[in-house]
Amino acid sequence: MTKTTxxxxxxxxxxxxxxxxxARVWAPFAQNVSLRLTSRELTLxxxxxxPGYWQTTTNQLRPGDTYRFVLNGSTELPDxxxxxxxxGVHGPSxxxxxxxxxxxxxxxxxxxLDDYLIYELHTGTFTPEGTFAGIAERLDYLVELGVNAxxxxxxxxxxxxxxWGYDGVYPYAVQQSYGGAAxxxxxxxxxxxxxxxxxxxxVYNHIGPEGNYLPPYGPYFTNRYHTPWGDALNFDDDCSDSVRRYFIENALxxxxxxxxxxxxLDAVHAIYDQGSVHILRELREHVDALTAATGRRHYLxxxxxxxxxxxxxxLENDGHGMDAQWNDEFHHALxxxxxGERSGYYADYDGxxxxxKSYRNAYVYDGQYMPRRSKIVGSSTENHAGRQFVVFSQNHDQIGNRMLGERPGQLVSFAMQKLMAGAVLSSPYLPMLFMGEEWGELNPFLYFVSHTDPALVEAVRRGRKEEFAEFHTxxxxxxxxxxxTFQQSKLQWDLLRQDPHRTLFRxxxxxxxxxxxSILRVPDRLSLTVVVDADQQTLTLHRKHDQQRVVCLMNFAKTGRPIALPATTNKWxxxxxxxxxxxxxxxxxxxQLPGDSTVTVQPESILVxxxxxSS
Incomplete structure (x- = not known):
């Protein structure tokens, strides 16, 4: 492992x-390094x-002081x-x-992890304040809702x-406008x-474009691989040990x-590492060591x-040891x-x-040919527990990467919103909600930035227009x-006081x-049976645990459908x-119904x- 404390x-x-x-900084090619206190005009x-690290111990630098590192007597940079x-990103640290x-x-x-009920939120748009303190004021609301993460x-x-946060350029610094580290x-x-x-x-797959001062310090990046955001972070090229240390220390x-x-961990498919020990495996080993030292469990x-x-x-089975992953394919199929539309990446999914298949196998493509990629995609999920997959009907990407940022509340009926929620929460996986979905938020979640570089701003605008040139004419x-654009993406908490939003929240x-x-809390894939009728657009989940059986009858059609309940000697x-x-x-x-019954499931609804x- 990288030598990391x-x-x-x-x-x-x-x-x-x-x-x-x-103070310690990695600058392997510098001839000399100093620390300049900008708040008191003192240079240390x-x-x-x-090798490659520069340091000092001093009583001259105190909490609250601002400073920069100076490379070779002339290049002043933030830490x-x-x-x-x-x-801001261009100012002193x-x-x-x-x-x-x-x-x-x-x-x-x-x-x-089996019990996680996740609620994804964006600090800036979750509350009118757009701060950590604003979130803290609504923790009781989240407890009332029933999530626990x-x-x-x-x-x-x-x-x-x-x-959105994926343009961060200081992995260790907490956004000042949100409330900072404290x-x-x-x-x-x-x-x-x-x-x-x-x-x-x-985000350990790239660094944002504005305010990225890592390259002057050392080879944090490599041109051996390229990502959608430029050169990849250097996890396996020359000098990569110190880059690995930088990100592992950040996680710890x-x-x-x-x-x-x-x-x-965002988009790990854009983390490139052909070294003998993958950076994610090394991260897992360090997190396990932290747990052994503190007694606190942590998931990746x-x-x-x-x-x-x-x-x-x-790790014992030659894997990278991550605890779980987002399963976008469940979302796409749902x-x-x-x-929903069948264009773009949705074209690979038949409904x-x-x-x-996603209910059964998590992945839809688990070794099949995917037309959009023109190749075989995926591997079998056999022997992987349900808790290793996070599913959802919406998230920041699936909403925000639409040109107009529409939420399901703007795209499907009220009945279908309830059915989609039931489809997620009855799955044998870890469910995740996206902020506001629980009341059918109508404001979009749009892509927004506040860059200060005019050329970069124009490039971002042009990129968004080109991305959607063929849509929404x-x-x-x-x-x-x-x-x-940012203000339009904020949640409308007042909707909770009016129907149908108030009812959807309940x-x-x-x-x-x-x-x-109920037994739905157990993310057990092995006890799951799925019955599907593509012509009728119905799907039934059978879930069993101990002496209890649950059936979830889903009708995605716009007319009522009869569905037979599994035969049992007891009543349903x-x-x-x-x-x-x-x-x-x-x-x-x-x-209640006799043990051998057929029930009409209303249009676009779920019946449990x-x-x-147990038989």
């Missing part, structure tokens, strides 16, 4: 218990303490491991001591105050106090110093479009089944038959740079409660009916029955 951060500026500052020389950028935060979560235990889109410092620590502490785990989205910092429970969840189970295979792509609460209090009891008038539906199904007979 588990117990504390070693890069950037840290403070000892007796108040001394320690650094010495080489190991690549800066914890704070109060003047600020020394802060994150070890002084007084945590109150000593009794907190990260839930079993919040997944926060990336918070690493990015240009300006408006961004604000994030306060939010995590408060979340744990409400019984909520915190998942943080991190979030888990150890910010008490984050899990990391969601990835995004990948490769359908390659090597990412989620255990959206097509719900009547309900592929949805049935009567509309222009919203301007990503415009503040209005429906989601009921669904989540059902998930937690109605647990949920999305078509019930209490959910603003057309008609309620019987409260339970019996206590």
């Amino acid at each position: 588990i117990s504390h951060r070693t890069l950037g500026v840290t403070f000892t218990p007796d108040g001394l500052a320690q 020389p650094l010495t080489t303490d190991s 690549p491991a800066s914890l704070a950028q109060p003047e 600020q020394a802060i001591d994150i070890s002084t935060f007084r945590w109150t979560d000593s009794g907190w235990t990260n839930p079993d 919040i997944e926060i889109m990336p918070v690493a410092q990015f240009p300006g105050e408006r961004n 604000g994030l620590q306060q939010l995590v502490d408060a979340a744990h106090g409400r019984g909520l785990a915190v998942v943080l989205d991190v 910092m979030w888990l150890r110093d910010f008490h984050v429970d899990a990391l969601r 969840i990835i995004e990948s479009d490769q359908n390659d189970t090597q990412f989620i295979r255990s 959206r097509v089944t719900a009547g 309900i038959m592929h949805l049935a 009567t509309h222009d792509a919203p301007d990503p740079q415009a503040e209005q 429906y989601y609460k009921t669904l989540l409660s059902l998930r937690k209090q 009891h109605n647990m949920l009916d999305s078509a019930d008038p209490i959910w603003l539906g057309p008609a309620a199904s019987p409260a 029955y339970v019996t206590n007979q």
Whole structure:
């Protein structure tokens, strides 16, 4: 493994218990390096303490001071491991001591991954305030909803105050406009106090374009591989050990110093590493070492479009050891089944038959030819538990990568929104909601930035227009740079006070409660049976655990469909009916039925029955 300290951060500026500052930076090709205190016009020389690293220990640098590193006496740059950028990505770094935060979560235990009910949110648009404090004020709301984990889109410092977060250029610095490092620590502490785990989205496949000052320091990038964002990060070329250390220390910092429970690693298919030990495997080993040292469990969840189970295979089985991955294919099949478009990447999905396959196998393409890629895609998920796949009917990508950012609330009927929610929450996988879906938010979630480089702003605008040139011919792509685009993406909390949004929120609460209090909470793929009728557009899930059986009857057609319940000697009891008038539906199904019955499932609805007979 890369020589990385588990117990504390070693890069950037840290403070000892007796108040001394320690500064360390990697600059392997520099002839000399110094640290200039911009707040007090003082320059401190650094010495080489190991190959490529420069350091000093001093009482001259104090928390709150701003500083830059100076390479070769002339090139002044912010700290690549800066914890704070109060003047933005081009300004000086600020020394802060994150070890002084007084945590109150000593009794907190990260839930079993099997039990995770995830709620993805974007800090800037989740609340009117657009801050960590704004999120903290709504933690009780999330507890009432019934989720137990919040997944926060990336918070690493990015240009300006408006961004999805994937343009971050300081992996260690918490976005200043959100509340900085202290604000994030306060939010995590408060979340744990409400019984909520915190998942943080991190980006280890690229660095944003504006404010990226890594290249002058050293070979953080390699032209051996190319990503959609340019040269790849250097995880296996010359000098890569220190780049690996930089990102592994970053991951450990979030888990150890910010008490984050899990990391969601963005687009790991764009992390290139042909070395003897893949960077993700090395990260897993270090996180396991941290858990052994602290007793706190931490999960690693990835995004990948490769359908390659090597990412989620255990270390013992020659895998990379990731705990779980987002399963976009479930989403794609569900959206097509719900009547969504069949263009772009949706063209590879036929609807309900592929949805049935995703219920069974997680991946739709698990070794089949994919037309869009013109090649065989995927590997078998046999021996992989349901908890290793995160499913959803929407997320930031699937909404925001549409030109107009439409949510399902704008694209499908109210009845279909309820059915899609039921399809996700009855699956044998980990469910995830995207902020606002629980009340059918009507505002879009658009792509937005606030770059300061005019040429870059224009390039982003041009790129969005070209991306959607063949679609929505009567509309222009919203301007990503415009503040209005950002404001339009904020949630409308007032909708919770009016129907049908208020009723949909109650429906989601009921669904989540059902998930937690029935056998649906067990992400067990092995006990699942799927029956599908493509002509009738119906799908039935049979779930069994101990002495209980549950059937989830789904009708995606626009007319009622008769579906036979599995034969049993006991009666079937109605647990949920999305078509019930209490959910603003057309008609309620019987409260109970004989063990060998056929029931009419209303259009675009889900019906859940339970019996206590295991046969």
